Amino acid sequence: MTVLVVGASGETGSKLVEQLLIKNHKVKVIVRSPEKLPVSWTTNADLQIITASILDLSDEEMRALVKDSGAVASCLGHNMTFKGLYGKPRRLVTDATQRLCNAIQSNNSNSKTKFVLMNTTWNRNRDLNEPISFGQKCVIGLLRLLLPPHVDNEKAADYLRTQIGQNNSAVDWVAVRPDGLINEDEVTEYEIHQSPTRSAIFNDGKVSRINVAHFMASLINDDNLWRKWKGQMPVIYSKSYQA
Template identity: 50%
Template sequence: MTTLIIGASGATGKLLVEQLINSGNNVKIIIRPSSNIPNRWNNHGSITIIRKNITELSVEETAHHLTACDSVAFCLGHNMTWKGIFGHPKTLVADTVRLFCEAILSTQPGTPVKFVLMNTVGYRNMDLHEKISFAQKIVMTIIRTLLPPHSDNEAAADFLRTKIGKKEPKIQWVVVRPDNLTNENTVSSYETCISPTNSLFNPRKVSRINVAHFMASLVAEKEVWEKWKGKMPVIYNQLTNPDVKP
């Protein structure tokens, strides 16, 4: 099994790479020429490194990089700097998701390509008509207006939900919606839910390594994929159950 990872040099992306290779899986990563990655990745037999600015990829080149890949995992996001938040490209995530979907659709995969997008609990799954309070609607409208990365994340998830849908034979997708991200060193117990259980004003924590573990489980474990394909699970650190629950 080979997974192509976008955003592999980021905080969660690096953890996802480690989760997959430690489980005996192969990965391809597309990273900027200037990206910093662990030194051991450079000579690792399970990692293929492609140094290229993602915004410079054509559909044809992207399709070439997807050769022999069973799945694609997106941990792509905007840098949390002034330029990263308000500079161009403002639609980096949505544009890249669209690019990779177009590349997959241009090929003839033997089986559907798994597409896993790390998004945010702030995105509402309109397939389920998830309800939020009036106060939260106002806050989310302000965030959507003032912070372009949030609108970008929404557009990326909307593209999979409305343009690819659940009946496309070449692509199957899952949108992973973490809540308040934290940094931990080891995988701990976590839970996945069909919709948020807490509001914007009462967030729950989830470690990046737990998100990476869940994303790795999606692409590597058939039963986990079958449970969540075409859905947008929310992930939290487990509060009471001591068992890891993918």
């Protein structure tokens, strides 16, 4: 299968690319600064590097990119700088998700495309009754006012839930919600839950970026796992940090 990955130069996106290559997929990545990529990527015959900013692509270019892709994965996020948090584009994740899904649908393919979005446990799945404390509601309310990237993450997932929905003829989706992200070199045991089992604000868990990448790649690779989680927003924790 050919998989298109956006946000591939990020810490989790780069690990997702590596996990997909391990599983023998062909991978296409869209990056703005290819010089920052590992040298091994430039010589890998199974990896196509496209130099572009995702939102600068025309609709026709977007359709061409997704046409032969059996899956699309988004690890897009905002840089943790003042410009990244408060500058444009404020709707990077949402707009990219919408445009990619529109491109998939406009190609009128006979088969469905898997869309995997990396999201966050700070965002509730509003298809479920996920209770949170009054204190967490207050903090999330402040985040909506003060941190545009949080609103962007919420709107991207809401677009998949409400606009793509559960019975789209072209797109099936999963929004993966990692808790506190950390760096580790190897895949370790991890847990997947339908909803958070702890407070993302006051008692967050931990999950390594490589575990998130492994789960996202497994969703794309394993049709049984995909059927289990499609149309949902699973939460991932590394087992070793769930004391």
